[in-house]
Amino acid sequence: MKKAAVLVAGGKGNRMGGPVSKQYLPIGGKPVLMHTLEKFHQADSGIFLILVLPEGDSPLWKRLCEVYHFTLPHQVVAGGQSRFQSVKNGLNAIPFEEGLVAIHDGVRPFVRKEVILAGYASAEKSGSAIAVVDLKDSIRKVTANGESVFQERQYFRLVQTPQTFQIGKIKKAFQVEELPQFTDDATVYENQGWQVSLIPGNSENIKITTPEDLDYAEFILSRKNKPGEFPK
Numbered sequence: 504m505k506k507a508a509v510l511v512a513g514g515k516g517n518r519m520g521g522p523v524s525k526q527y528l529p530i531g532g533k534p535v536l537m538h539t540l541e542k543f544h545q546a547d548s549g550i551f552l553i554l555v556l557p558e559g560d561s562p563l564w565k566r567l568c569e570v571y572h573f574t575l576p577h578q579v580v581a582g583g584q585s586r587f588q589s590v591k592n593g594l595n596a597i598p599f600e601e602g603l604v605a606i607h608d609g610v611r612p613f614v615r616k617e618v619i620l621a622g623y624a625s626a627e628k629s630g631s632a633i634a635v636v637d638l639k640d641s642i643r644k645v646t647a648n649g650e651s652v653f654q655e656r657q658y659f660r661l662v663q664t665p666q667t668f669q670i671g672k673i674k675k676a677f678q679v680e681e682l683p684q685f686t687d688d689a690t691v692y693e694n695q696g697w698q699v700s701l702i703p704g705n706s707e708n709i710k711i712t713t714p715e716d717l718d719y720a721e722f723i724l725s726r727k728n729k730p731g732e733f734p735k
């Protein structure tokens with residue numbers, strides 16, 4: 504089955520602050536987005552890669568690719584005013600009608616190859632595959648009157664990307680007006696009345712959002728051994 508990946512990086516990075524949008528900041532010596540593109544290419548070199556950038560940023564990205572000698576093939580698409588619009592633009596650029604597409608935040612460079620491949624395999628069978636992780640902390644729901652209520656954390660998951668789908672179904676799902684609950688792609692898919700399938704994500708697959716996440720990113724990249732591996 505044909506595979507595509509839409510890596511959305513059309514945001515402004517307001518929570519990160521600073522003059523350069525977070526997707527272009529260097530970690531481990533090169534921009535965040537180059538790490539993310541490489542992860543998908545390394546998982547399967549046959550994946551058709553689409554990179555969604557803020558409108559007008561193509562010349563900047565082209566220059567970065569030259570400076571960093573980044574030659575991995577990918578198609579650049581202009582994003583929209585919201586993540587939903589950026590994803591939609593990315594989906595419309597897939598050059599085939601049938602197959603699978605992984606939608607992934609460009610600012611999640613630490614996705615594991617195993618998670619990417621499990622997403623495609625699971626979505627081929629069930630239509631969708633949403634990467635999630637268990638909670639490590641206790642959680643509370645804060646009510647409108649300021650009280651807090653204990654919640655049983657075993658019934659909750661943190662939602663990551665990739666979120667992988669059969670192309671025909673997810674493109675159909677995005678043919679609707681944007682709604683406030685569309686914080687990810689799973690909610691857009693569910694809006695059609697279809698249930699999503701969850702798959703295990705990887706906990707280090709953080710979304711680089713605020714400045715301390717850059718320290719974490721440098722730490723992850725500096726480690727010689729992966730978690731759980733015995734030193735050689």
Ligand SMILES: Nc1ccn([C@@H]2O[C@H](COP(=O)(O)OP(=O)(O)OP(=O)(O)O)[C@@H](O)[C@H]2O)c(=O)n1
Pocket residue numbers: 511512513514515516517518519526555582583584585586587589590608609610611710711712
């Ligand atoms: N109009 C938008 C908004 C967001 N994104 C992408 O969606 C992902 C998750 O969004 P988030 O982390 O919120 O990124 P920003 O919108 O850039 O950050 P902020 O909310 O702090 O401005 C990011 O890869 C971001 O670039 C996008 O493609 N198009």
Ligand SMILES: C[C@](O)(CO)[C@H](O)COP(=O)(O)O
Pocket residue numbers: 586608662663664686687688710
């Ligand atoms: C898609 C996402 O990364 C899943 O956790 C998340 O919903 C994006 O949220 P944001 O408000 O755009 O950061």
